[in-house]
Amino acid sequence: MNYNKIIMKKNLNMKIFNNNLNNNTKTVALRKKIGDIGKIKYLPSFSKEWKNTIYSYNKNMLKNIPSNDVNINKIIQSYFNLYFKDHKYVGSRKFILLRRRRTFLRKIYVSNAEIKHTNNKAIITLFTVNREKKILKRKYLKINKKISQNLIRRYLLLYKNNVSNIYDIINNHKFLSVNGLGGAHNKMTKKGFLNYRLEYLNKFIKLKDLYLRKIWSVIISKYWRTHLKLLRKYDLMYSLNQYKFNNLTFLPKLSNILNKIIGKKIEYNIINLKSIAYNTDLFTNALALKLKKKRMNYIKSMFSILNRAYLPKINTIKERTLVKGQKNIDLYLDKYKDLNIISNLNNINLDKLLNNIHNTTNTDKNDTDNKKIHNLIYNSIGYKNMGGIRLEVKGRLTKRYRADRSIYSLKWKGGLKNVDSSFKRLSSVLFRGNSKSNMTYTLSQSKRRIGAFAVKGWISGK
Template sequence: MKKTNNKLRALKSVNSAYNREWKVTVYQHRTRSEATNLPISLEKLNKLIKSYMRLRASRVICNGRNGKYNINIRRRRILLRQTYVSDAEIKLNNNKAKITLYLVDREREVLAKKYLKLKKIFSTLMLDRYNKFYHGTMRMLSPIFSLQSLQLRKELQSIGFPQSFAFIKEFIKLKNLYLKKVWSVLISRSLYKSLNSLREIELNYTLNQNKLNNNTMLLKLSKMIEKLLAIGRNKKYFIEYNIVKLKSIAYNTDLFTQALALKLKKTRINRIKSMLSLINRAYIPQIDSPDSEMSRDLMQETRTKDELALPLATTNSKNEIHNSVYSNIGYKNISGIRIEVSGRLTKRYRADKSVSTIKYKGGLMNIDSTLKDIKSIKFRGNANTNISYSITKSKRRIGAFAVKGWLAGK
């Protein structure tokens, strides 16, 4: 309790045991050399995870030796339609590491849409050309070989039934042979490129699905991470993953700062429009002034832990328990988002070389300690519980720039 103005008032802030200000927490004893090498190995670990998530199938593998060269590495890094991964949040133990990753898989959605679109175009093109070559020729030959023609009927009657049956059998063989020839010409000449592109998309899609499979590719990533984290140790290091798939990049600061930095690398991109388009992706519920009905309801919700746990003990319904638990989870809704861009973002030959732009939506205020007037947990240092912050640095031809992002919850 704290005494202010001769009145006893409950403390509004409590220091938490686990500090999320640093993304790596170590619960083990390490030597001095290992402790100094740990930040470098963690930086390499983040690069390794991001490059692993951006893996693509080689065009030589997809299309054989005749395939074209792969996408340029620089162009592949600038691609906006890729898998965005946040920096790893790691808890280290003597023999175990828990890695938490947040990702948005834009590449999978794009590949699925592209495959369906190409498949539709490919099928219509095949049918059109098939009708042109095969059915066109059969229409010319059908009146000659049809049984309705008088000349063919007279010839078959004069030959006899066994020989006429053999004649029809040979005609069917020639018809099937011509059909195979038409399909081989269609595939080899005109539709070879379409089939190669479909094969390439399908291989990249299966590769994208197997990246998060613990029995195939993720096991190889774990072995590489073990070598990075267990520096100077002969023991095995077990890796445990907590992978959170998000629907939008606006729900994590690492993700939207990376995406905006990639977008601003291009010279003809308007920074203000791209910032506003990213901010508008975030859904923020309406927060009114302190005099409104919503804020008054929030101020009245000052229940104790026993009062919150009482309905769980009296109810047996799963839906009621789920609703009561979910409604009491803190910081599950976004209350505000803020983006700051500063650096060399103008044209090359201009006087105002360095610029700074700030855009925001909502607010970064902590409702627990303001409107509700209840205790709110605080981290040691400058970090707040309801705010996540990240910075991404990048460079262009004329100089470097940085993107800062804040995301507040309520």
């Protein structure tokens, strides 16, 4: 009986093995494949996913990062809102409250800090739009042009005409004195005539200098309150604006404050943008400031930001269609097993490595070949063009004091989808949560006398 049971178990095992056995024969190509890396994934910077990159053995230090971020952003915002303490020093007539000064639209817009920690220092990346600098420069040049064209020109014309009158009066007085002293029959000697002319020339120079001083005193006394005082005010405010970005004047003082929070040396990477539409932190804060005003139109304010975003002119149908059998443009694919440049150098110069990849030689067309290499590398960078922008506003945004419900408005321009992953079936990098690799998102909260509201902003790249 035991023998029959053993045979039955063996037959059952053979049956299971034969059923699960895959006997499909595969032909293996003899051609050796050089690379096995596949399509390259573009990895965005760390700041797109995390505002801080830090590694520490002491996990208790990581608990302070959220609170430190809030304090650091408040300190940086207040630093770029610095103003003169005494309003009379600048020349303004009345004192401006700090709460009102923070709501000015003509200021330096700063994004939230993106901090990269190393062993001995912390690199802080800031995106700024210096709107105050443009306004101050335009006002200064306008007043300077007004003074030079209208005021000084008018007084210089008076000066030239009156100088000629002074010269005529002296000449007439000279002839009268000559006729009165010597008479008509007496003649003056040559030496006496030269002394006489020299004496009246000295008088003319003194009168000319006195009259010139008088003209400048009238200009300064009459137009000091309006024009020259404003020139001094704009000059001081412009210099203060520039000192905030100077690494030798005000930035070390900010570093000393942040050093007490972070405990490391501070290094800044300040990026000046041309428009607020290129960063979500900037245009959400600007829109929140606009909506805090009493007289505001939230739809016009939203369109004013959307109109600043310039999207590239691309045929969307051609861009989103999947073409089968298309040749791969990537020159690095399947040429090297590892895409790390250091592992591929092998005691070869980097210039020679790029020339081998792009099949270029040292000929007369070396400059054009270098430009082609530069363009290929630049075109391989992802998310450098804006794909779309989206704004969402919700809250108590009515104009009157009444119990209305919250207003909701959504405006957009372009699209937020990742073209490579959504239409071209290419793999994309996954970020934490629901955030996409080609998109940035910001939420700004604020309040009015009626109630609170929030502004959400998205920007996508392609």
